[in-house]
Amino acid sequence: MLGEYRIEGRRASDIAASVERGVGLGALEPGQLLPAMRELAGLLGVNPNTVAAAYRSLRERGVIETDGRRGSRVRPRPATTARGSIRVEAPAGVRDVSKGNPDPALLPALGEAFAEVARSYAARPGMYAEAPVDEEFGRLARAAFDADGVPDGPVGVTSGSLDAVERVLAVHLRPGDAVAVEDPGWGSLLDLVPALGLRPVPIAVDDEGPLPEAVERAIGKDGARAVIVTDRAQNPTGACVTEARAGELRRVLAGHPGVLLIEDDHGHGIVAQPLHPLAGGTDHWVLIRSVAKAYGPDLRIAAFTGDAETVDRVLGRQRLGPGWVSRLLQGTVAHLWAADAVDPAVVARAYGKRRDGLVRALARRGVEAHGRSGMNVWVPVPDETGAVAGLVASGWAVAPGARFRMQAGPAVRVTVSGLGAGEIEGLAEAVAGVVGPVVARSYG
Numbered sequence: 001m002l003g004e005y006r007i008e009g010r011r012a013s014d015i016a017a018s019v020e021r022g023v024g025l026g027a028l029e030p031g032q033l034l035p036a037m038r039e040l041a042g043l044l045g046v047n048p049n050t051v052a053a054a055y056r057s058l059r060e061r062g063v064i065e066t067d068g069r070r071g072s073r074v075r076p077r078p079a080t081t082a083r084g085s086i087r088v089e090a091p092a093g094v095r096d097v098s099k100g101n102p103d104p105a106l107l108p109a110l111g112e113a114f115a116e117v118a119r120s121y122a123a124r125p126g127m128y129a130e131a132p133v134d135e136e137f138g139r140l141a142r143a144a145f146d147a148d149g150v151p152d153g154p155v156g157v158t159s160g161s162l163d164a165v166e167r168v169l170a171v172h173l174r175p176g177d178a179v180a181v182e183d184p185g186w187g188s189l190l191d192l193v194p195a196l197g198l199r200p201v202p203i204a205v206d207d208e209g210p211l212p213e214a215v216e217r218a219i220g221k222d223g224a225r226a227v228i229v230t231d232r233a234q235n236p237t238g239a240c241v242t243e244a245r246a247g248e249l250r251r252v253l254a255g256h257p258g259v260l261l262i263e264d265d266h267g268h269g270i271v272a273q274p275l276h277p278l279a280g281g282t283d284h285w286v287l288i289r290s291v292a293k294a295y296g297p298d299l300r301i302a303a304f305t306g307d308a309e310t311v312d313r314v315l316g317r318q319r320l321g322p323g324w325v326s327r328l329l330q331g332t333v334a335h336l337w338a339a340d341a342v343d344p345a346v347v348a349r350a351y352g353k354r355r356d357g358l359v360r361a362l363a364r365r366g367v368e369a370h371g372r373s374g375m376n377v378w379v380p381v382p383d384e385t386g387a388v389a390g391l392v393a394s395g396w397a398v399a400p401g402a403r404f405r406m407q408a409g410p411a412v413r414v415t416v417s418g419l420g421a422g423e424i425e426g427l428a429e430a431v432a433g434v435v436g437p438v439v440a441r442s443y444g
Helices: 012-025 037-044 048-060 111-123 135-147 161-172 187-195 212-220 243-254 308-319 327-338 344-364 384-393 421-435
Strands: 064-066 072-074 155-158 178-183 199-206 224-230 260-264 284-290 302-306 376-380 411-415
Touching (some): 012 048, 012 199, 037 048, 048 072, 111 327, 135 155, 135 284, 135 302, 135 327, 161 187, 161 284, 161 302, 178 187, 178 212, 187 199, 199 212, 212 224, 284 308, 302 308, 344 376, 344 421, 384 421, 411 421
Parallel strands (some): 178 199, 178 224, 224 260, 260 284
Antiparallel strands (some): 284 302, 376 411
């Protein structure tokens, strides 16, 4: 049935990883029938429930498909569970606070920057075989990294942060490898990892970032070969890595120098909290900064730096595909940076006032909420489906927590970027109404 390829493992996660490796190597071909669960359990000497759990995990990640008595087969092509489809479309008259977009009023005007770049292009059009990183863009990006204490390294450019993450994972890992991801975490990233044939391992997060013991467990016990951390304005919880937490995480990572570290500085340009980078303790690392939240999502640009080998691998692979990210866009962003078109302190205050105002308003009603930085507030709820439906009925569309979590408890995400000061109390009242009655407190 499987030719020369042998599925191995004693744990469900190991069995699933073995199947994924076979798929990635081409040893298990699309449409190939896998052994029946009891048959494979007998071959491996494990309980059939263990194989059942492995197959269930593979189905959820889109690696295999099951057709009743016909058994389980390798899917004919890669598939993902699109978390972006887990959404609520706001009916007419319902306020939508689910999208995760920045406030357009806080984004800079682009006309002058585009005009300047167009003038430069007219004098010297960009051609093939030029450096993939615009000289001024690279200089300003590296200066900003230096100012925040990011270790020295060359600069690369990708079409957004998710593009950078995908490229870095692809040049270091193979299908079946485990990747530690924040839970709750960025929904697009939680889709991307299994789409690459990699195995996501959830790591718990609190307001100060990933828990060190969870990272240690993911690496030591679950065999994660890469760890992805959001430094600031974590989506969806607003977590921000503190100096103390960064020290703990660096000590954990120093004990595993072979692990790939990917840092996403999601809050660059929109938060007041300082960056505490983790890079330096592992052989391979990158730190990524997208301009989407501070300058506009349609400027598909992210700067990244890292160890020389990783950056060289990514740029080399990039040359074989798109070649480079438009130097016209790079020049536009460089102009915006040089002109100080965005004042991060002003943007941080605007988002902080709305975010902190909502968290405080919920606290007054006895509702737990999280939002230390950025533009989102994460609200744990006892019944996610009921909470989302109840809020729509109350005039508010929020993002279901299922888009952002693996093992974390039910919750909803509220984006505060578009909230007016007069809306906060009404939204808090609506959330409190669906979370449940406020428990009376005695101070006697």
